[in-house]
Amino acid sequence: MNALNFINGVFVDATDGQTLTNLNPATGQTIGTIARSKDSDVEEAVKAAASAQEAWSSLDMLERATWLDRLADGLEARKEELAHRESRDTGKPLALARRVDAQRSIDNFRFFADFARNQEPEVFEMRDATNFVHRNPVGTVGLITPWNLPLYLLSWKVAPALLMGNTVVAKPSELTPLTANLMCEVASEIGLPSGVLNVVHGYGPEVGQAILDHPSIRAISFTGGTATGRHVAASAAPMFKKLSLELGGKNATIILDDADLDVAVNGALRAGFTNGGQVCLCGSRILVHASIAEKFTSKLIQLVDEMICGSPEDESTQIGALISQEHMEKVESYIQLGIEEGGNVLTGGTREMTGQVGPSPEGAFLRPTVIDGLQHTSRTATEEIFGPVVTIHRFESDEEAIEIANSTEYGLAGSIWSNDTDRAHKIAQKIQTGIVWVNTWLHRDLRTPFGGVKNSGLGREGGAWSLGFFSEPLNVCIKHD
Numbered sequence: 279m280n281a282l283n284f285i286n287g288v289f290v291d292a293t294d295g296q297t298l299t300n301l302n303p304a305t306g307q308t309i310g311t312i313a314r315s316k317d318s319d320v321e322e323a324v325k326a327a328a329s330a331q332e333a334w335s336s337l338d339m340l341e342r343a344t345w346l347d348r349l350a351d352g353l354e355a356r357k358e359e360l361a362h363r364e365s366r367d368t369g370k371p372l373a374l375a376r377r378v379d380a381q382r383s384i385d386n387f388r389f390f391a392d393f394a395r396n397q398e399p400e401v402f403e404m405r406d407a408t409n410f411v412h413r414n415p416v417g418t419v420g421l422i423t424p425w426n427l428p429l430y431l432l433s434w435k436v437a438p439a440l441l442m443g444n445t446v447v448a449k450p451s452e453l454t455p456l457t458a459n460l461m462c463e464v465a466s467e468i469g470l471p472s473g474v475l476n477v478v479h480g481y482g483p484e485v486g487q488a489i490l491d492h493p494s495i496r497a498i499s500f501t502g503g504t505a506t507g508r509h510v511a512a513s514a515a516p517m518f519k520k521l522s523l524e525l526g527g528k529n530a531t532i533i534l535d536d537a538d539l540d541v542a543v544n545g546a547l548r549a550g551f552t553n554g555g556q557v558c559l560c561g562s563r564i565l566v567h568a569s570i571a572e573k574f575t576s577k578l579i580q581l582v583d584e585m586i587c588g589s590p591e592d593e594s595t596q597i598g599a600l601i602s603q604e605h606m607e608k609v610e611s612y613i614q615l616g617i618e619e620g621g622n623v624l625t626g627g628t629r630e631m632t633g634q635v636g637p638s639p640e641g642a643f644l645r646p647t648v649i650d651g652l653q654h655t656s657r658t659a660t661e662e663i664f665g666p667v668v669t670i671h672r673f674e675s676d677e678e679a680i681e682i683a684n685s686t687e688y689g690l691a692g693s694i695w696s697n698d699t700d701r702a703h704k705i706a707q708k709i710q711t712g713i714v715w716v717n718t719w720l721h722r723d724l725r726t727p728f729g730g731v732k733n734s735g736l737g738r739e740g741g742a743w744s745l746g747f748f749s750e751p752l753n754v755c756i757k758h759d
């Protein structure tokens with residue numbers, strides 16, 4: 279299956295005909311080719327977007343909400359195919375792709391459509407005047423997204439961008455192009471006006487850079503790694519483009535001494551290893567109160583050892599393949615670093631599989647790994663690994679837990695596990711981060727702000743925050759007698 283660009287409502291090759299190879303990381307086999315686009319392709323996409331802009335933005339927001347519903351319906355009708363494409367591109371378990379990626383991609387469109395219907399006019403009365411706040415579109419916006427939750431994260435940007443009357447030039451990760459194309463197929467099937475949604479595929483430094491540099495693209499919404507985010511900011515800021523950056527994380531899972539141990543262990547397991555640890559929100563640093571550390575660790579190891587790690591197509595698989603051989607080698611190099619830094623690998627660290635359907639030897643499979651005995655300031659414990667690796671650290675007091683949690687350059691998310699929710703709430707407010715869950719993890723109300731502090735990003739997505747980013751407020755102040 280080849281991934282072509284979608285420009286002005288038509289699937290096209292890159293203008294110079296170049297392609298990349300798309301591999302299934304669970305088998306090492308070729309899925310198809312991907313258009314390797316350049317500046318000239320971005321130029322075509324921007325032209326298409328510009329010519330669609332006026333008609334699209336002149337629709338009422340509620341009409342655009344109806345288009346989002348149609349996109350959701352179209353994706354829902356092809357949900358199983360969506361999950362299969364996501365699983366083949368990423369190597370993640372099909373069951374996970376169905377439950378999380380496919381469902382959330384549909385939900386993102388439905389959520390923003392409903393959210394639009396609940397918007398109230400923004401009017402501010404003065405004694406002698408009335409202020410009306412209008413939300414104008416920004417124009418053509420550039421959306422750049424990573425490989426870990428491909429359509430989930432892309433649709434999270436496309437839906438509010440379209441809703442607010444913008445036209446879109448999107449670049450999915452070059453590792454996972456297939457579901458962005460499924461969205462475009464749906465757009466075509468439902469007759470979404472041509473040029474409103476454009477997708478250009480290819481490498482970041484080629485097509486991504488062309489999006490950053492294009493003067494007619496007035497906002498960049500980027501999700502990806504912190505190093506890339508720094509480059510994105512440096513490229514876009516001198517042109518005063520609006521900028522939203524959702525970047526890396528190294529999140530703490532904090533287990534207090536009064537936690538329900540079974541609930542906490544299961545929570546830490548889910549936070550640590552969902553999607554093979556390849557979620558920006560994953561709790562890769564487990565901070566556990568010293569008084570329960572031994573019990574907690576032995577229960578955790580038992581559960582980790584029971585995890586089924588193998589073929590994405592096997593419904594019982596909990597951990598599929600990592601995104602690529604190169605990424606697996608990077609994760610392995612961090613496990614090696616952990617050993618060099620004085621850590622003990624309590625379990626995992628090998629490529630051994632347990633799945634019923636034997637995975638291919640060419641697949642990027644790595645067992646979930648738990649490392650103990652590291653300084654919380656070590657590189658292994660503070661740098662983002664983005665794989666199935668957690669480190670365990672002990673603390674004696676709430677203050678010490680907060681200090682350890684805050685001792686990284688990142689500040690995206692975290693979770694606290696305790697039977698005393700007041701105590702947990704107090705601790706949560708002292709953690710330098712964008713999101714803290716108490717006795718849960720990745721529990722999302724899409725109206726709430728999502729995003730990070732420090733090197734985890736700039737700005738927030740979700741509900742009103744997304745509508746704010748994808749619009750320019752215009753205040754009209756009318757004097758009356």
Ligand code: NAD
Nearest residue numbers: 423424425450451482483486487502503506524525526558
């Ligand atoms: P990445 O930064 O390598 O790539 C992200 C996107 O940027 C890709 O589409 C890539 O092609 C593009 N890109 C690369 N170089 C570019 C350039 N010079 N100009 C423009 N675009 C460029 O990230 P990744 O490896 O795809 O994803 C993993 C990272 O994403 C992790 O760090 C993870 O924490 C982060 N992430 C963050 C969130 C969040 O919401 N904060 C969500 C998911 C993933």
